[in-house]
Every structure is written in C-alpha cells, then in structure tokens.
Amino acid sequence: MSRIRSLITVSLLGSMVFPTAVAAQEMIADTTSRKQALTSWGVQFEELEYRYSDDDEELGVWSADFFYGTDDLKVRWLTKGEYAIEEQAYEGLENQLVAQVPISDFFDAKAGVRFDTPEGPDRTYAVLGITGLAPQWFEIDANLYVNEEGDTSAGLDAEYELLLTNYWILSAAVDATVAFSEDREIGVGKGLVSTETGLRLSYDLVDRAFSPYIGVVHERKYGDTADIAEAESGSTEDWFAVIGARIAF
Amino acid sequence: MKVRLLTGLLSLLMPALVLAGEYNLTVDRVEIDTGDFVKEGIGYNGKSPGPVLRFKEGEDVRINVTNNLDEATSIHWHGLILPFEQDGVPGISFPGIQPGETFTYEFPITQAGTYWFHSHSGFQEPDGAFGAIVIEPEGREPFRYDREYVIQLTDKHPHSGDRIMRNLKMMPDYYNRQQQTVGEFFSDASSNGLMDTIQDRMAWGDMRMMKADVEDVQGFTGMINGKGPAQNWTGLFEPGERVRLRFINSSAMTYFDVRIPGLDMTVVQADGNNIQPVNVDEFRIGVAETYDVIVHPKDERAHTIFAESMGRSGYARATLAPEEGMEAPVPPMRDPARLTMADMAGMPGMDHGDMDHSSMENMDDSNMQDMDHGSMDGMDHSKMGGDDGQPSDPFYAKGSGIMPVAANDGKFLSYADLKAQKPLYEEREPTxxxxxxxxxxxxxxxxxxxxxxxxxxxxxxxxxxxxxxxxxxxxxxxxxxxxxxxxxxxxxxxxxxxxxxxxxxxxxxxxxxxxxxxxxxxxxxxxxxxxxxxxxxxxxxxxxxxxxxxxxxxxxxxxxxxxxxx
Structure with missing residues (x-):
C-alpha cells in the first residue's frame, strides 16, 4: 500500500513538475456497482384466487414467492395457503425459506426449511429440491422433504403455458405428492398422497404484473391417504371453479 | 499550471481569440413526452435528448458538466479519441461526477464526423441521458450537401432502466409479446405441414430457445430527436437541395431498419468516418452506431423517414418536407422476424456452419471494382453471395431469420459495402x-x-x-x-x-x-x-x-x- 501511495505521489509530483507532459494518471480500480454481482428481487403470486367447490366449499388460496439475490445465489421465500372461508380456518399453510444456486443452464438446486402451520398439528421439514425449465418449456419444481419425526415425502410440480395469443394464456399445472412413510396425524398415508391439477385461462392486463384468470382445479387423494380421509368423513376428490389473478412485481 | 492560468486570463480578456471551445452541460431530471406516454427521465440542459454539441476538428474543448441529480453521473463521448481519463466511464476513466459537483472535461478534438454522448452510469442512458456530437472537419469533405440534420433515434420505454433489468431477471420474456402462439402453430402447419411444424416446435423447445427472441425489450415508443411517431419531427428542405442526415442510434436495446420511401440514400459516413459512398434503399443501424446519408429530394413533397425496429415491435417516424405541416404516408410495419436454426449455429454443441468471414475475397473483389469507379449509382449488391436469388449478407448466418431485406426489394446496406474513404492506418499484419x-x-x-x-x-x-x-x-x-x-x-x-x-x-x-x-x-x-x-x-x-x-x-x-x- 505504501508503495502504491509513494508511486502516486511520484506521479503527482511529476505532473506538477512537467505540466505540459500528459500527466501520468493513475489507473483506478473499478469499484462501481457494475463490477459487483447484480442483485435483483421479485415477487410473484402464481396463484391468488377464490375457489368454489362442487360441494359448496369456499376457499381463499395463494401460492407466491419472493426472491432476492444474484445469479449465483438467491434466497427465496415460498408461501402457500388454503383458507376455508366459512370455517375461518387454514386448511393448509406452508412457508419455505430456501437458498437457491444454479446447477446447470436451466436448473437450480434449492435447500432450506419448510414450516407447515395449518389448523391442527404443525410440521417442520428440511427441503432439498431442484427447480427449472425442462425441454419443451415445462417448468419443473421437485422437492424432497424430511420432517422432524423422520417422515420423508416428495413433491413434483409441473406447469406448461400455452399461448393462445401473446396476452391470452392457458396454463396447465399438476402438483403431485408422494409420502415414503405414513404421518397419520396430518392425514398422510404411504404412497401417492394427492394430486392437484389446474387449468387457468389468464389475460395479461397490465404488462405481466396483473393477469386476471378463471379456471378449474381438481384435487384428489389416493390410497391410504384417501382411506384416512374417508374414515374422517372428509372428501377424497374435489372440483373447484376458481377466479383470481397472477401478480408479479 | 502557469501556462493554463495565462491562457485562462487571455481567454477572459479576448474572447474572440479563444482557441478552446467552452461548453456547459447540466444533468437534470426531465420530463419525456413520447406522445404515447409521459415519463420522468434524465436529460441535459433540461431536455432529453440533450443539445447537439458542435465541435471543430483541431480545437481543444472544455466541457463543464454539472450534476443536478441526487445520484452520481458521468458522460462518455461515444466514438471520440481522447485521453482515457476524459472518457467518462466511472470506475475505469474516473470516479464519476457526484451530486452537486461540476466536472470539467478537457480534451483536444482530433477527428470529424457524427458522434454522440451519453451517461455511462447505471441506466441513465436508457432513461434519456444522451445527446449528439457533430464535429466540423478541418478540411473539405468528399461530398456536398446544402443542409444537414441530426436524426437521433431512441427506444423510449415506459419503464425505468432499473425496473426493466429487474423484470428481465425475474422473467426473461417479460417484454416479449411476439412469442409463437397457438394461432401461429396452425398457420405454420397449414403452410409447412403439420409434421414439419411439430418437429420445428420440438427442436426449439428442446433447446429451450425462442424463435421470437429478436428483441428483449419491447413496448417502447421509437423516437427521433425527442419526438414520437405522432409528434412527427420534421426537417425542412428546398426541393433540389442535398440534405445530409446524421443518423445516430441512441437506443438502449433496439436496432432500426431505416428507409425514406421515394428517396435514394447515399451513405457517406459510418461511425463518423468517411466511407466510399454507397447508394442504398434501406439500412440497419445498430445500437450506438451512426450513419450519415445524403438524400436529394427534388420534388415539392414530403417524405417519411421510417425506422422500424429489427424485430418489428415498434417504429420511429419523422418527416422531411418542403413546408412545416406537410407529411407523407407512414408505411405499415412488416411481420415480426423469426430466428432460424442458422442463427443458432454458434451455440456450443450445435453444428458450426461455415460462417468464417475471413474468406470473403470473392465477394469483395466484385465489390471493389464497382467502388473504385466511384460510381454512386446502379450498384446492386443485394444479390451478392446469394446462391438462389435469396437476399444474402455475409455478416449474417446463411439463412438467418433476421437477414435484412429492403422493403422495396432494392439495396439493403451490408457491412460488406463499407469501405474506408481514406485509410486511417497503414495496413499491417496483426501482432x-x-x-x-x-x-x-x-x-x-x-x-x-x-x-x-x-x-x-x-x-x-x-x-x-x-x-x-x-x-x-x-x-x-x-x-x-x-x-x-x-x-x-x-x-x-x-x-x-x-x-x-x-x-x-x-x-x-x-x-x-x-x-x-x-x-x-x-x-x-x-x-x-x-x-x-x-x-x-x-x-x-x-x-x-x-x-x-x-x-x-x-x-x-x-x-x-x-x-x-x-
């Protein structure tokens, strides 16, 4: 450092002594934000909707994520909720906080924690997953979960957007959950647990920031999980009409 | 130091003898009205675009830049040859100009031609911080004109630069409204066959690439000299005059295809340097490039300067007219461009096409003959290199979906047409x-x-x-x-x-x-x-x-x- 300083001094002296010569300017190091990793953030509500089921159940549902970070490391908060309007109770409430790093051109790996805090017993899971864009434009999000009792499960979400026009978009989404062990307290049996299939027709009203949609959603429980639900006189299959909006900012 | 003081004193005493041109620029928050929307932006001396700075080759300029923003700024003199500390890039040339500070740029003007200046800080340039530079040459120019206009193009977007960057990071196709739709699938299927269309979609889907990915940022209003298409910037001429148009593309992201229906354009300068004149019907101006063209309107009628974006998502328009208020028809935009597999040839793992331009001798020999005769008309290179009568430009991948084609099927300027009027350097082998x-x-x-x-x-x-x-x-x-x-x-x-x-x-x-x-x-x-x-x-x-x-x-x-x- 002292060497650098003395060199600068020398060059400064030089420029004073020989004013006509082009001053030997120091070449500065780039400490501007351009030389730093670009930090970005975003908020997306993939679903923010009202659901009305075939047996007159009403739900408020959201699925959103907030991210902050660089190309190399992002922190993402994913939140999902299903609120039964009549019962005034959360049927499902799930929050994940994950760190996300790129692992290939089109896929990121995620690791973090998930807290399920619906009405009833809570669960905490460790999450390991991948998310990205598969060939033919399928958006994939696959996760492995382990809860504090050692129960493991996996979830796979896939989504495809069909552009009817550049503003009218039909999106198809399938979420499937598989449990590798039973967690009877929260009504999960071993094997394929449930699927949620949705078809939504949206219109980009304000850029891609606000896109109202209507759609249908089909939820179904399978195997042991369905048996548990039946035993508790819950439904194993539901159809919903949905109305809502996609939001991004 | 003393010498400088002395000249300073002298210049105060005898303004007529001043050798150094002194210029003042303020960097300000301004309002930009495109005709489609009004937007806060950044400009110079209260306007965006800023003033046209007119320098003389051989003079020493002093430019006092006062930053009235609440953030640091800078001005880069795009294309000017100058000492590096005067180049205006924060972190590379100098630390930048802090809020409230006045920074004085001092450099000799050693060149002539059309250039521009812009902020090199953050997204101030897309937000409007740019202006034009015109440098009058010391000697005679190898072409004649009676009047001249700067035609400074930009792609003004309703969103701020920061917002655009963030949206692109969140959703890379945020601004792309030319994506292939179900409707296009069916129209392609009816013209190319169902199986071919499916195969084509699968091939692109497999790469996770979009044929429509020509312009990242759509939704802008094309502007010329600060006027949107509806505001119609107009330059006047007397019929019979030669008019020099100094085109500058100050866009953040947009290439423009420029034509003036009814007028031949003679390109005489590219990026400020004289070239051997080329007659064209249309040219594509890349972001940050300049082209000087001379037009010779003979009739008492208006002409539209029409600049369509390369991806056809927007356009800028202006008018050349004998009288204020006259205008000519504005042509419709052509269909959006679609990339082809040829444009993907450079992707790693893809088949590398034979795109090497070092072996372009054949084509250039034929060009040079025309050029050497100095003939300014009747040069039709549009077919050059085309095996099958298809338009072809050696600076595009063969079969490229963005290969430029003139709207009137005439001559479209290619880089291959650009020949220096006077070489600046001795030719020698690269080291x-x-x-x-x-x-x-x-x-x-x-x-x-x-x-x-x-x-x-x-x-x-x-x-x-x-x-x-x-x-x-x-x-x-x-x-x-x-x-x-x-x-x-x-x-x-x-x-x-x-x-x-x-x-x-x-x-x-x-x-x-x-x-x-x-x-x-x-x-x-x-x-x-x-x-x-x-x-x-x-x-x-x-x-x-x-x-x-x-x-x-x-x-x-x-x-x-x-x-x-x-």
Missing part, C-alpha cells in the same frame, strides 16, 4: 489475435464474454503499439453491438486497407466477425456490448493498454490487478 466468444443464457438473462461476466473477469491487457485482431464468435441468438472505447475498431470486411473504421461493431447470431485495433491509446478503457441490459448483466470488459509514450512502468504498476486475458 496477435484475441478470441472473444459472446456468450449468454437467455433463460437466466445472463450475458458474458467467454462465459465470464464482468464482475468475475480479469482485464484484457494490450501492449501499446501492437495491432490486435479481435475475433468475435457470437454463441448467442441475439445481435451484440460491441463497442471498444478509446481506439478505433477496424472492421474486417475483406477489403484490406480499405476496411472501414468504426467504434461499434455488430455481431449477428451464429456468426464470427473480425476487427483489428491499432493499440495507440494508453490507459484503461471499457469494451462492451452496447445493449444496456446486456452490458449491465456482464457482457463487459476492461481493457488495459500497457506501455506507451506518456506512460512509465510506475503507472501500470499502480493499478494492481491480476493479469490474464478475458
């Missing part, structure tokens, strides 16, 4: 070649050189006195206007010593382009893609020129940075 692969990932909106973003890159080190041959290999599906600061880019069009001298070189997808640089400017310089959001995402380098007459070894030692190249 070495540096390969720069232009790389990126559209789905992540990351852009880089040789796969490395600026934040992770070492500077490119050049030696004073060498002549470097840069080899650009575009491995992306987008066009990149590469701009080297401080030294000329001698674009290899295969014309030897007549190769044109530019400051910005467009590299089309799937192509390899060479340029040579006489390393004659000590110091450190920026070198980057001039698409604002590509540069900000990392397609940027610092170039350090080591050695040189004004330098001592001490000087290069001061900036301690790791060696190595890009």
């Amino acid at each position: 070495r070649e540096i390969e720069l692969r232009l790389t990126g990932n559209m789905e992540r909106y990351t852009w880089s050189i040789n796969g490395v973003k600026y934040e992770d890159a070492d500077p490119i080190r050049l030696q004073y006195g060498e002549r470097v041959r840069f080899k650009f290999v575009n491995e992306t599906m987008m066009t990149h206007p590469m701009h080297l600061h401080g030294m000329w880019s001698i674009l290899d069009v295969g014309a030897g010593k007549w190769n044109p001298i530019k400051h910005t070189v467009s590299v089309q997808p799937g192509t390899t382009v060479y340029m040579e640089t006489e390393v004659d400017a000590p110091g450190q310089w920026a070198f980057h893609c001039h698409l604002s959001y590509h540069a900000a995402a990392g397609m940027f380098r610092k170039v350090i020129v080591e050695g040189g007459p004004d330098s001592t070894q001490a000087k290069t030692d001061v900036a301690i940075e790791e060696g190595g190249d890009a």
Whole structure:
C-alpha cells in the first residue's frame, strides 16, 4: 500500500513538475456497482384466487414467492395457503425459506426449511429440491422433504403455458405428492398422497404484473391417504371453479 | 499550471481569440413526452435528448458538466479519441461526477464526423441521458450537401432502466409479446405441414430457445430527436437541395431498419468516418452506431423517414418536407422476424456452419471494382453471395431469420459495402489475435464474454503499439453491438486497407466477425456490448493498454490487478 501511495505521489509530483507532459494518471480500480454481482428481487403470486367447490366449499388460496439475490445465489421465500372461508380456518399453510444456486443452464438446486402451520398439528421439514425449465418449456419444481419425526415425502410440480395469443394464456399445472412413510396425524398415508391439477385461462392486463384468470382445479387423494380421509368423513376428490389473478412485481 | 492560468486570463480578456471551445452541460431530471406516454427521465440542459454539441476538428474543448441529480453521473463521448481519463466511464476513466459537483472535461478534438454522448452510469442512458456530437472537419469533405440534420433515434420505454433489468431477471420474456402462439402453430402447419411444424416446435423447445427472441425489450415508443411517431419531427428542405442526415442510434436495446420511401440514400459516413459512398434503399443501424446519408429530394413533397425496429415491435417516424405541416404516408410495419436454426449455429454443441468471414475475397473483389469507379449509382449488391436469388449478407448466418431485406426489394446496406474513404492506418499484419466468444443464457438473462461476466473477469491487457485482431464468435441468438472505447475498431470486411473504421461493431447470431485495433491509446478503457441490459448483466470488459509514450512502468504498476486475458 505504501508503495502504491509513494508511486502516486511520484506521479503527482511529476505532473506538477512537467505540466505540459500528459500527466501520468493513475489507473483506478473499478469499484462501481457494475463490477459487483447484480442483485435483483421479485415477487410473484402464481396463484391468488377464490375457489368454489362442487360441494359448496369456499376457499381463499395463494401460492407466491419472493426472491432476492444474484445469479449465483438467491434466497427465496415460498408461501402457500388454503383458507376455508366459512370455517375461518387454514386448511393448509406452508412457508419455505430456501437458498437457491444454479446447477446447470436451466436448473437450480434449492435447500432450506419448510414450516407447515395449518389448523391442527404443525410440521417442520428440511427441503432439498431442484427447480427449472425442462425441454419443451415445462417448468419443473421437485422437492424432497424430511420432517422432524423422520417422515420423508416428495413433491413434483409441473406447469406448461400455452399461448393462445401473446396476452391470452392457458396454463396447465399438476402438483403431485408422494409420502415414503405414513404421518397419520396430518392425514398422510404411504404412497401417492394427492394430486392437484389446474387449468387457468389468464389475460395479461397490465404488462405481466396483473393477469386476471378463471379456471378449474381438481384435487384428489389416493390410497391410504384417501382411506384416512374417508374414515374422517372428509372428501377424497374435489372440483373447484376458481377466479383470481397472477401478480408479479 | 502557469501556462493554463495565462491562457485562462487571455481567454477572459479576448474572447474572440479563444482557441478552446467552452461548453456547459447540466444533468437534470426531465420530463419525456413520447406522445404515447409521459415519463420522468434524465436529460441535459433540461431536455432529453440533450443539445447537439458542435465541435471543430483541431480545437481543444472544455466541457463543464454539472450534476443536478441526487445520484452520481458521468458522460462518455461515444466514438471520440481522447485521453482515457476524459472518457467518462466511472470506475475505469474516473470516479464519476457526484451530486452537486461540476466536472470539467478537457480534451483536444482530433477527428470529424457524427458522434454522440451519453451517461455511462447505471441506466441513465436508457432513461434519456444522451445527446449528439457533430464535429466540423478541418478540411473539405468528399461530398456536398446544402443542409444537414441530426436524426437521433431512441427506444423510449415506459419503464425505468432499473425496473426493466429487474423484470428481465425475474422473467426473461417479460417484454416479449411476439412469442409463437397457438394461432401461429396452425398457420405454420397449414403452410409447412403439420409434421414439419411439430418437429420445428420440438427442436426449439428442446433447446429451450425462442424463435421470437429478436428483441428483449419491447413496448417502447421509437423516437427521433425527442419526438414520437405522432409528434412527427420534421426537417425542412428546398426541393433540389442535398440534405445530409446524421443518423445516430441512441437506443438502449433496439436496432432500426431505416428507409425514406421515394428517396435514394447515399451513405457517406459510418461511425463518423468517411466511407466510399454507397447508394442504398434501406439500412440497419445498430445500437450506438451512426450513419450519415445524403438524400436529394427534388420534388415539392414530403417524405417519411421510417425506422422500424429489427424485430418489428415498434417504429420511429419523422418527416422531411418542403413546408412545416406537410407529411407523407407512414408505411405499415412488416411481420415480426423469426430466428432460424442458422442463427443458432454458434451455440456450443450445435453444428458450426461455415460462417468464417475471413474468406470473403470473392465477394469483395466484385465489390471493389464497382467502388473504385466511384460510381454512386446502379450498384446492386443485394444479390451478392446469394446462391438462389435469396437476399444474402455475409455478416449474417446463411439463412438467418433476421437477414435484412429492403422493403422495396432494392439495396439493403451490408457491412460488406463499407469501405474506408481514406485509410486511417497503414495496413499491417496483426501482432496477435484475441478470441472473444459472446456468450449468454437467455433463460437466466445472463450475458458474458467467454462465459465470464464482468464482475468475475480479469482485464484484457494490450501492449501499446501492437495491432490486435479481435475475433468475435457470437454463441448467442441475439445481435451484440460491441463497442471498444478509446481506439478505433477496424472492421474486417475483406477489403484490406480499405476496411472501414468504426467504434461499434455488430455481431449477428451464429456468426464470427473480425476487427483489428491499432493499440495507440494508453490507459484503461471499457469494451462492451452496447445493449444496456446486456452490458449491465456482464457482457463487459476492461481493457488495459500497457506501455506507451506518456506512460512509465510506475503507472501500470499502480493499478494492481491480476493479469490474464478475458
């Protein structure tokens, strides 16, 4: 450092002594934000909707994520909720906080924690997953979960957007959950647990920031999980009409 | 110091004898009205675009820049050859101009022609911080004109630069409203057959690439000299006059295809340097490029200057008219461009087409004959290189979906047509070649050189006195206007010593382009893609020129940075 300083001094002296010569300017190091990793953030509500089921159940549902970070490391908060309007109770409430790093051109790996805090017993899971864009434009999000009792499960979400026009978009989404062990307290049996299939027709009203949609959603429980639900006189299959909006900012 | 004081005193006493031109610019928050929307932006002396700075070759200029913003700013003199500390790139030339500060740029004007200036800080340039520079030559110019206008193009967007960058990072197709739809699938299926269409969609889907990915940022209003299409900037002429139009593309992201229906254009300058005149019907102006053209309207009628964006998502329009208020029809935009597999030829793992432009002798010989006769008419190169009567430009991948075609099927300017009027440098063998692969990932909106973003890159080190041959290999599906600061880019069009001298070189997808640089400017310089959001995402380098007459070894030692190249 002292060497650098003395060199600068020398060059400064030089420029004073020989004013006509082009001053030997120091070449500065780039400490501007351009030389730093670009930090970005975003908020997306993939679903923010009202659901009305075939047996007159009403739900408020959201699925959103907030991210902050660089190309190399992002922190993402994913939140999902299903609120039964009549019962005034959360049927499902799930929050994940994950760190996300790129692992290939089109896929990121995620690791973090998930807290399920619906009405009833809570669960905490460790999450390991991948998310990205598969060939033919399928958006994939696959996760492995382990809860504090050692129960493991996996979830796979896939989504495809069909552009009817550049503003009218039909999106198809399938979420499937598989449990590798039973967690009877929260009504999960071993094997394929449930699927949620949705078809939504949206219109980009304000850029891609606000896109109202209507759609249908089909939820179904399978195997042991369905048996548990039946035993508790819950439904194993539901159809919903949905109305809502996609939001991004 | 004393000398400077003395000249300062003298200039105060005898303003008529001032050799140095003094100019004042303020950097201000301004309102920009495109006719479609009104937007707060950044301008100079209260306006965007800022004033046209008129310099004289040979003068010394002093430009006092006062920053009235609440953030740091800078001005880069795009295309001017000057000492590196005057180049105006924060972090490379100087620390920048802080809020409330006045910074005085001082440099000699050693060139003539059409250039421009813009902020090099953040997204101030897309937000409106730019203006034009016109430098009057010391000697006579090799062409005549009766009047001249600056035609400064931009792509004004309703969103701020920061917002656009963030949206692109969140959703890379945020602004793309030309994507292929179900409707296009059926129309393609009926014209190309169902199976072919399915195969085509599958091939692109397999790469996770979009044929429609020509323009990242759509939704702008094209503007000329600060006027949107409805506001119709108008330049007056007397029939029979020769009018010189100094086209400058100050867009953040948009290439424009420019034509003036009913008028031939004679291109006489590219990036400020005289070229052997070429008659064209239409030309594509890359981001940050300039072209000077001369038109010769003979009739008492108006002409539309029509500049469609390369991807056809927007246009700028102005009018040349004998009288204020006259206008000519505004043509409709042509269909949106679609990339082809040829544009993907540069992607790693794809079949490399034979895109090497170093072997363009055949074509150029035929060109040169025409050129040497100085004939300004009847040169039709539009068919050159085309095997099957298809329009062809050697600077595009063969079969490229963005190959330019003139609206009237006439002559579209190619880089291959650009021949220097007077070579600036002796021709000599380059001392070495540096390969720069232009790389990126559209789905992540990351852009880089040789796969490395600026934040992770070492500077490119050049030696004073060498002549470097840069080899650009575009491995992306987008066009990149590469701009080297401080030294000329001698674009290899295969014309030897007549190769044109530019400051910005467009590299089309799937192509390899060479340029040579006489390393004659000590110091450190920026070198980057001039698409604002590509540069900000990392397609940027610092170039350090080591050695040189004004330098001592001490000087290069001061900036301690790791060696190595890009």
